[in-house]
Amino acid sequence: MTITLFWFFSFLMLAFAIVVVVQRNPVSSAMALVVSFIALAALFVSLDAFFIGVIQVLVYAGAVMVLFLFIIMLLDIKAEQRRVISPAALAGGLIVIFGFVGTFTQMLAGFAPAGATAPTLPHVIEDVKRVGILLFTEYNLPLQIVGTLLLVSTIGVIVLSKRELK
Amino acid sequence: MPLTLHDYLLVSGLLFAVGFTGVLVRRNILVIYMCLEIMLNAANLALVAFSRFRPAADGMPDYHGQVLVFFIITVAAAEVAVGLAIIVALYRARNTTQINEINRLQY
Numbered sequence: 001m002t003i004t005l006f007w008f009f010s011f012l013m014l015a016f017a018i019v020v021v022v023q024r025n026p027v028s029s030a031m032a033l034v035v036s037f038i039a040l041a042a043l044f045v046s047l048d049a050f051f052i053g054v055i056q057v058l059v060y061a062g063a064v065m066v067l068f069l070f071i072i073m074l075l076d077i078k079a080e081q082r083r084v085i086s087p088a089a090l091a092g093g094l095i096v097i098f099g100f101v102g103t104f105t106q107m108l109a110g111f112a113p114a115g116a117t118a119p120t121l122p123h124v125i126e127d128v129k130r131v132g133i134l135l136f137t138e139y140n141l142p143l144q145i146v147g148t149l150l151l152v153s154t155i156g157v158i159v160l161s162k163r164e165l166k
Numbered sequence: 167m168p169l170t171l172h173d174y175l176l177v178s179g180l181l182f183a184v185g186f187t188g189v190l191v192r193r194n195i196l197v198i199y200m201c202l203e204i205m206l207n208a209a210n211l212a213l214v215a216f217s218r219f220r221p222a223a224d225g226m227p228d229y230h231g232q233v234l235v236f237f238i239i240t241v242a243a244a245e246v247a248v249g250l251a252i253i254v255a256l257y258r259a260r261n262t263t264q265i266n267e268i269n270r271l272q273y
Contacts, residue, residue, distance in 0.1 A: 010177045118168070121226060
């Protein structure tokens, strides 16, 4: 059952990621990306990472994609025209992509820990508690730095969005 | 046959390849940005898979990997906000989001 669900959500995620790439209309791309992110959240849940799955849905499928759609509608972007693809560019692109996939699969085949199956967990998952404890003890300084980063980016967005850039 | 780390890493690598293709082939800067997000998410999937399949000493998943994913998601959210603000500023200056029409450093 878990295996069926894993492959189902994997294919869903990859198929909609491909739709993002091939779709000419940016709004359709954004909607496909939402589905892809939700399928990815399902994969996170299958890895017992419930907290990460929830923030994936909230932050990515929720906030980030709403921002994307908002900007697409604000800029009123039309669908791209069909353009002539030069054979040289197509061949070069295919070589790069298949070179990457080929190298990756070959590297994965020779990667010894990859055969590991999921170990059974000794007790119940309490990942929010565990991640929270780590965030406020060992990763306290990075957490504060990330907080500052969010503040700086908020200020940066406001400065960038001003009508007149002086 | 039970699921192995290999399956998750393979899916993660394929997702990364799809995002990579998008960054290479698309001309619309917004879609390129979406494909960058796909690549970040592929890395997140690999990290969570490692955290689950390589348990810590007490047999629970290695939560350090999930903390790293948490930070990646936070930074990605900040990055999206700033990047989209830059795209809006660019659109105001040039009236286009096609990268082949944005070919001058100074305006």
